[in-house]
Amino acid sequence: xxxxxxxxxxxxxxxxxxxxxxxxxxxxxxxxxxxxxxxxxxxxxxxxxxxxxxxxxxxxxxxxxxxxxxxxxxxxxxxxxxxxxxxxxxxxxxxxxxxxxxxxxxxxxxxxxxxxxxxxx
Amino acid sequence: xxxxxxxxxxxxxxxxxxxxxxxxxxxxxxxxxxxxxxxxxxxxxxxxxxxxxxxxxxxxxxxxxxxxxxxxxxxxxxxxxxxxxxxxxxxxxxxxxxxxxxxxxxxxxxxxxxxxxxxxxxxxxxxxxxxxxxxxxxxxxxxxxxxxxxxxxxxxxxxxxxxxxxxxxxxxxxxxxxxxxxxxxxxxxxxxxxxxxxxxxxxxxxxxxxxxxxxxxxxxxxxxxxxxxxxxxxxxxxxxxxxxxxxxxxxxxxxxxxxxxxxxxxxxxxxxxxxxxxxxxxxxxxxxxxxxxxxxxxxxxxxxxxxxxxxxxxxxxxxxxxxxxxxxxxxxxxxxxxxxxxxxxxxxxxxxxxxxxxxxxxxxxxxxxxxxxxxxxxxxxxxxxxxxxxxxxxxxxxxxxxxxxxxxxxxxxxxxxxxxxxxxxxxxxxxxxxxxxxxxxxxxxxxxxxxxxxxxxxxxxxxxxxxxxxxxxxxxxxxxxxxxxxxxxxxxxxxxxx
Numbered sequence: 001x002x003x004x005x006x007x008x009x010x011x012x013x014x015x016x017x018x019x020x021x022x023x024x025x026x027x028x029x030x031x032x033x034x035x036x037x038x039x040x041x042x043x044x045x046x047x048x049x050x051x052x053x054x055x056x057x058x059x060x061x062x063x064x065x066x067x068x069x070x071x072x073x074x075x076x077x078x079x080x081x082x083x084x085x086x087x088x089x090x091x092x093x094x095x096x097x098x099x100x101x102x103x104x105x106x107x108x109x110x111x112x113x114x115x116x117x118x119x120x121x
Numbered sequence: 122x123x124x125x126x127x128x129x130x131x132x133x134x135x136x137x138x139x140x141x142x143x144x145x146x147x148x149x150x151x152x153x154x155x156x157x158x159x160x161x162x163x164x165x166x167x168x169x170x171x172x173x174x175x176x177x178x179x180x181x182x183x184x185x186x187x188x189x190x191x192x193x194x195x196x197x198x199x200x201x202x203x204x205x206x207x208x209x210x211x212x213x214x215x216x217x218x219x220x221x222x223x224x225x226x227x228x229x230x231x232x233x234x235x236x237x238x239x240x241x242x243x244x245x246x247x248x249x250x251x252x253x254x255x256x257x258x259x260x261x262x263x264x265x266x267x268x269x270x271x272x273x274x275x276x277x278x279x280x281x282x283x284x285x286x287x288x289x290x291x292x293x294x295x296x297x298x299x300x301x302x303x304x305x306x307x308x309x310x311x312x313x314x315x316x317x318x319x320x321x322x323x324x325x326x327x328x329x330x331x332x333x334x335x336x337x338x339x340x341x342x343x344x345x346x347x348x349x350x351x352x353x354x355x356x357x358x359x360x361x362x363x364x365x366x367x368x369x370x371x372x373x374x375x376x377x378x379x380x381x382x383x384x385x386x387x388x389x390x391x392x393x394x395x396x397x398x399x400x401x402x403x404x405x406x407x408x409x410x411x412x413x414x415x416x417x418x419x420x421x422x423x424x425x426x427x428x429x430x431x432x433x434x435x436x437x438x439x440x441x442x443x444x445x446x447x448x449x450x451x452x453x454x455x456x457x458x459x460x461x462x463x464x465x466x467x468x469x470x471x472x473x474x475x476x477x478x479x480x481x482x483x484x485x486x487x488x489x490x491x492x493x494x495x496x497x498x499x500x501x502x503x504x505x506x507x508x509x510x511x512x513x514x515x516x517x518x519x520x521x522x523x524x525x526x527x528x529x530x531x532x533x534x535x536x537x538x539x540x541x542x543x544x545x546x547x548x549x550x551x552x553x554x555x556x557x558x559x560x561x562x563x564x565x566x567x568x569x570x571x572x573x574x575x576x577x578x579x580x581x582x583x584x585x586x587x588x589x590x591x592x593x594x595x596x597x598x599x600x601x602x603x604x605x606x607x608x609x610x611x612x613x614x615x616x617x618x619x
Binding site: 015018019022023028031035038039042045046049075078081082085088089092093096097099100103104109112113115116119120 | 256259260263266267270271274280281283284286287288290291294295297298301302305308309
């Protein structure tokens with residue numbers, strides 16, 4: 001038996017690396033990169049699961065209306081929606097990182113927390 | 122299709138469309154416009170409850186008139202209508218009560234955008250309540266998450282709110298990624314996203330032993346992601362800073378509404394998609410039960426240690442979310458019903474607490490610490506009464522909503538039987554004891570005589586805040602004294618939800 005689901009394997013690796021970065025790295029920008037990677041992993045998985053070997057993209061061509069000629073269009077649509085959502089999330093988080101950097105001149109979340117605590121006292 | 126069946130659609134689309142023009146309005150007009158839209162949504166939701174109770178049952182509304190299994194659907198029953206009216210009503214009162222503080226906390230340029238955030242949150246809450254489609258739920262979960270970030274970070278001039286917002290974003294984005302993965306894996310396994318066909322497909326999966334591992338993974342991903350967003354212990358790390366630094370309107374909306382929206386989504390997933398039988402088969406209900414109990418105890422223990430009033434109230438939210446998860450973990454409809462009632466009573470109570478705490482802090486020259494609030498009740502009597510009523514409701518004193526909540530949990534625990542009954546009853550007893558420690562201590566503190574009276578006269582509570590506090594106080598008393606009708610609506614809603 002030969003291995004054929006390379007896309008899914010790559011997706012799992014991307015998701016794992018991304019989520020680890022998001023959880024463990026202290027740098028805000030790296031956290032955002034990790035978030036984007038983990039979402040990209042999920043979208044790759046979804047797109048790979050919706051792809052059917054040997055079929056065409058779901059755009060009617062030459063009047064062929066038989067559904068069996070095309071791949072499943074729903075996962076592709078979900079990926080598009082999902083990309084929009086994660087772009088918005090990354091943008092908001094990046095804006096927050098910019099504001100924090102302007103104020104504290106660092107992107108390390110632990111250091112920022114320390115500085116905030118000192119400001120309090 | 123009768124016209125009133127379009128109310129769920131209108132409840133989502135009105136604030137969404139209204140938010141688009143709000144940014145162009147001046148600050149004051151934007152708040153009035155947002156408040157008016159909240160009032161309209163509230164009126165529509167109340168009308169929907171009446172229509173559903175007289176017309177009976179529930180209905181699905183096909184978006185774009187494309188039926189299942191292709192189209193996107195909204196679904197409404199008595200439970201959804203009740204929650205929609207609760208969310209819109211409490212949000213209106215939170216805006217009303219915090220409006221004067223908003224003017225101080227935010228620069229004028231930001232105030233219209235704050236109204237936009239509130240309206241978008243309302244639209245997303247309504248979509249969360251009514252949607253029948255898991256991917257739509259994901260998209261609106263993200264909208265609530267991003268709006269929540271804005272509600273925390275909007276306060277001008279403090280680095281603390283920015284760092285709280287950053288912590289909030291990290292935890293919530295982890296949860297978003299896990300939730301999306303859970304939805305996608307479920308779609309991969311079943312080929313459905315609408316809840317009704319999913320339910321049948323999940324039953325088929327559960328009957329196949331080879332599919333047990335993937336199904337368990339999906340249940341775990343959905344539960345954990347929504348537990349992080351709903352702030353269940355031990356995923357609560359972002360809560361205390363976020364709730365205590367946000368402006369009062371933001372704190373009230375985040376703690377009493379936003380976190381409930383995630384829990385409602387989890388309730389819908391557990392009852393309509395996973396079903397209690399499958400949940401028990403993969404033993405997830407035990408995990409929810411135990412984490413809920415841990416949350417109940419840990420939240421209250423931390424609340425006792427707090428030196429600031431608003432942080433204490435924020436920690437108490439963690440305990441209340443624990444109660445709700447314990448209810449999810451108690452088998453049978455009574456546990457779910459008790460959880461929903463607790464969501465209602467906690468939403469009404471926590472928004473009042475945050476608004477009253479803010480009024481007391483303003484009456485004490487802006488001091489946050491508990492020891493500086495000694496005698497604050499005498500300086501702002503209405504806020505003092507509201508804070509006392511809210512804290513005593515958390516303890517579970519009769520005539521207040523929290524008492525009925527606890528009674529429901531006890532009944533659900535007894536009905537559940539088995540090993541859960543003694544564990545749940547003991548946890549309820551210990552948790553009530555812990556509540557007495559911090560709630561009664563704070564109540565006694567604000568009504569005792571101050572050691573040295575403040576020289577400056579206390580500022581009067583603005584009439585808007587007074588009105589909002591009064592209305593919330595009446596709601597709390599109504600929930601405590603007139604609980605049976607609410608309980609009937611919840612039970613009839615849960616009966617048709619499955």
